[in-house]
Amino acid sequence: MCGIFAVSGERNDAGSMVLKGLKKLEYRGYDSWGIAVREGEKIDVEKQVGKISGVKQKFPPATEAMGHTRWATHGGVTKENAHPHQVGKVTLVHNGIFENYLEAKKSLDDWKFHSETDTEVIAALLDREIQGGKNTAEAIRAVAEKIEGRFAILVMVEGEPGIWAARRGSPLILGRGETETFIASDIPAFLEYTTTVNYLDDGEMVHIHGAQANFSNLKTGTPVDKRNITVDWTTEEAEKGEFAHFMIKEIFEQKQTIIRAINHEDEKLRQAAALLKQANGVYFIACGTAHKVAAAAEYFFADISGRKINVVPAGEMPYFERFVHEGTALIAISQSGETADVLEVLERGKKKGAKILSITNVETSSVARIADAHLPIFAGPEKAVASTKAATAQMALCFLLAHADAEMRERGSINRGREILRTTASSINDLLNPRYEEHVRDVAEKIVDRPNLFIIGRGALYPMALEAAIKIQEVSYIHAQGFAAGELKHGPIALIENRVPCLVLGDDPETVSNAMELKARGARIIGIAPTPAEVFDEWLRVPDCNGSQAIASIIPVQILAYHLAILKGLDPDMPRNLAKSVTVK
Ligand code: F6R
DSSP states (O other): OOEEEEEESSOSBHHHHHHHHHHHTGGGOOSEEEEEEEETTEEEEEEEESOSTTOOOOOOOBSEEEEEEEOOSSSOSOTTTSSOEEETTEEEEEEEOOTTHHHHHHTTTTSOOOSSOSHHHHHHHHHHHHHTTOOHHHHHHHHHHHOOSOEEEEEEETTEEEEEEEEEBSOOEEEEOSSOEEEESSGGGTTTTOSEEEEOOTTEEEEEETTEEEEEETTTOOEEOOOOEEOOOOTTTTSOTTSSOHHHHHHHTHHHHHHHHTOOOHHHHHHHHHHHHHOSSEEEEEOHHHHHHHHHHHHHHHHHTOOOOEEEEGGGGGGGGGGOOTTOEEEEEESSSOOHHHHHHHHHHHHTTOEEEEEESOTTSHHHHHOSEEEEOOOOOOOSSSOOHHHHHHHHHHHHHHHHHHHTTSTTHHHHHHHHHHHHHHHHHHHOSHHHHHHHHHHHHHHTTOSEEEEEEOTTHHHHHHHHHHHHHHHHOOEEEEEEGGGGGGTGGGGOOTTOEEEEEOOSHHHHHHHHHHHTTTOEEEEEESSOOTTOSEEEEOOOOTTOHHHHHHHHHHHHHHHHHHHTTOOTTSOTTOOSSOOOO
8 A cells, every 4th residue: 555665875866766666566556656856955856646657757866765656545646645745844755544634734724735635744743843943853753653543654854864764554674785775665666676674663763874774763762773684585576577467477376376385394384273272262364355265264174174263354353352362363364464454453452362373475564573473375476456376375375274273183184285285286287378368368258348247156165256256346347246156046146137247166066056047047157167067158177176176266267357357458457446555444
């Protein structure tokens, strides 16, 4: 949610470096952008509405610059609302939400606001503190105290070299070059310059100037020591390469990512499973696609280890919070590990003594760091907004975790689970080829003009029907809805008429007869299953995966969603209104 990037160094092209870095963060927000460049005593700001990807802007020579790609929260998509915001000597970019900004704004009646944003209020508060005699560090600390909500800010002050950053909740990572320092909301922004990073933790601030970075506590100002960490991400992983879009690249990467996700020592899996076993109530907490993964995990655990787990979308957890206490296990699934709703549940749960296990793609994310135990999925950077490879990797890991849970009673269960997943991964490898993609594209051509689409599945394929709907909605903007296979006839079947496409996940007799009920009302049936039932008008083959069918069955839908978007002339990597990492509530 909003991309932030800054550089302070010796090279004289800081403006273009920031432009380039922001293009790599565009998946975080893409309705407008802006860059501030320090030119001697002055700070020049360039802002524009629209995507940054095609921009070819020239900047004056400078060694320091910072910028922002926006995902609008306060105020529409206008040049005035784009960041950076300038008030007096202060230039500021911001990710997050200043929840009590209206109240704070009332105390600033001497400043005429140019935007509708909460960000400009932070800039105005800072400028006032500086004018009142505080140095910049003191001013940032004082203003941070006034902000309710999560935020990450970067600040440049006229006539004062260096860039300040502070965070509470929203991610910021420093890249440490030999002669320069970068600050970004995600690593790909500076990956071509350095793989040495420092994570700015919650409640910390930093001042960078050239290769120098001085960290301190955001409340007390006490200096903080940081360890340099080397990340093993490669620039290729973070680039599209020969693929037209990140989404299709990441779909094809599932050839390797499912195997990578299960690359955990048995002991580590056993320890994670022990956390569940000792728990007094287990809650899987996640949002969006990750929540559908958790819902599939509910079926895996019921089937494999006989454990009933509770699956709650993070935003709904406040209604069940009375059941969280010492001894409750909260299992957070999150690709980014920065989703605000998830983090909030974990923070509140931790205070009550709950134990936390996290399953994320970013090992150093806030979710992973708050957890008592962490299982990374090792999927590599996922940049398309629509989650694909992370979702199947999370599912594979949950499937294996259910086997680790069963191992307590049934020796050899982890090995059996791993064997099933290896076979699944190898059959997915066979599936993901250009011929299969072509076939899915043909099916997409036949249904692309249809405004509504339904998906059914039962068992663990029911949450996959819900996930299929998310994938299709978010990239193709076709109205898609998923249902438990037996549920459609309890109401929604009234919506079925001639040529309405229905994706049927599975070929078991009950699901096939549900498909027949739909076909009898004119639906066009697209079967996604190991065998071609007679009722299918189109058949997208998936391998028979022995309990892990959910993992394989979502892949054709991902490809279908991608091609529906392409056929409609849409950019599947940057769907409207969405951003990759939802760091606001
Ligand atoms: C949809 C999608 C979102 C995310 C959700 C949670 O394709 O990607 O629904 O799954 O925003 O994000 P993470 O997993 O980063 O917590």
